[in-house]
Amino acid sequence: MSERPDNTTPHEAAARGPLLLSTWSFGERANAAAWPDFSAGGSALDAVEAVTVFCDEDPGIDSVGYGGLPDRDGDMSLDGCVMLSPEQCGSVCAVRKHLHPVRIARLVMDRTPHVMLAGEGADEFASAHGLPEQPLLSPEAKKAWQVRQAQGGGDSSDVRPVDGDPDGALFKDQEDRWRNNHDTIGVLGLDDQGRLAGACSTSGMPWKVPGRVGDSPIIGHGLYVDPHGGAAVATGTGELVMAICGSFLAVEQMRSGAMPQDAIREVLERIASRSDLQANHQVALIAIRPDGHWSSGALRPGFRLAFSDGSGHHTMDPAFVQLPGT
């Protein structure tokens, strides 16, 4: 991880593209992989797709693509979406045979009158458009599932949804666990022509009930982009985000004039006020206005984000934590 070379708070400053903002520290190396083409004048749309594709292929990320943890029965399913505007968005969920949900989602956006394809239909659509079928379950993820089975199995209702270590053997305490655990890759891009784009890719909650779909592929929940309002992306416990249309809510706040930090705070306040909030729940958002002001916030400690601009690639803490010390 590279620290920002000075103590400025880029959250508060208007930025000019090219700029990439990605969830979690693994976003830094994904941003870096996408950067050469993006900084040479590539579009925000191509850049956000490239960031997610990089994460899909990294077997070390246990919540996205190959390397992601499977559902309760040991089967993989992937979700993702991409968005430029309310008129230009695409999504797929419960994909079982193809590795790159955002690539399929972009085809849905570009080549169909639809927004979302699910399950078998999404896989058939991907094959029909020339995308290769690939194994999605890595040997490490299979082993993790087998270990869990040996310990009694079950679905994810008893573990932190973004947790790849339900028994707590890897981390010294809860914060360490959050800090080292990861969830959805969500990425926002602002290119040198001032165009915003966003994308999400995830294998969803580990050990999920088969068929479960979270916020990531649902336009307005895990991701929303409106050239007139801004863009927001969420990560964490999808069910909490889905209950309040989290990304759409953040963008609507910005459309009404809110700064990104205030928009995110409104979303997190609504989540924090839930009567059924659990200690293992986490949600974080990144938001950016069309003028380049951006920010990030998390419900609990442990979230980090990656940003890339002309100064390099950086991993940093969010601007604020709604429930510090929890």
Ligand code: GLY
């Ligand atoms: N945020 C990812 C999920 O809940 O599936």
